[in-house]
Amino acid sequence: NAGVTQTPKFQVLKTGQSMTLQCAQDMNHEYMSWYRQDPGMGLRLIHYSVGAGITDQGEVPNGYNVSRSTTEDFPLRLLSAAPSQTSVYFCATGRETSGRSEQYFGPGTRLTVT
């Protein structure tokens, strides 16, 4: 039982490159989400999903795309990386779409865009 896994752990991109951050969970959770963590800003929600085939935008969705074709996977795509997207990205899952239950966070991906 791996919980929430994220790959890669570290990534350096040049401005304009694209990439996909992977998030996978083996807990059969309906709710999955992506956050970015920046110094002094706390965590901000990028996109979330309440089930396979359903996604929605969070607080800071611009520059990011997501899809949810299976319960287990929730990849985050950067179509054209910008230096402003330098951050630490966390994927989180939850048992209930209500969000009242505990949410489980992955270990994070540290992304640098030069």
Add this chain to the structure above:
Amino acid sequence: GNSVTQMEGPVTLSEEAFLTINCTYTATGYPSLFWYVQYPGEGLQLLLKATKADDKGSNKGFEATYRKETTSFHLEKGSVQVSDSAVYFCALVGVFNGGSQGNLIFGKGTKLSVKP
């Protein structure tokens, strides 16, 4: 809209000192309130939670009480240890028309350093 405000850090304490990290919130209805902890180089993990007014969440010697009258959820620990050094985040999940919106709203985090 919903928001969380927590005391800015960093906070530096000596081992066995008393800890308080203040957290206040703005929300409609009766949100659920959480404290998450992030140890260096790791993701966040739930420390404790409270889902209704006057509930007390507790875990690992930490406590926080949901105070609706003061819209607060302050984190306390009577005697901190070096291993408590981490960043602590207060968070809420809002309620709208009787249902939760499902998304955590975080404070900016408070870094705690405990010296031996």
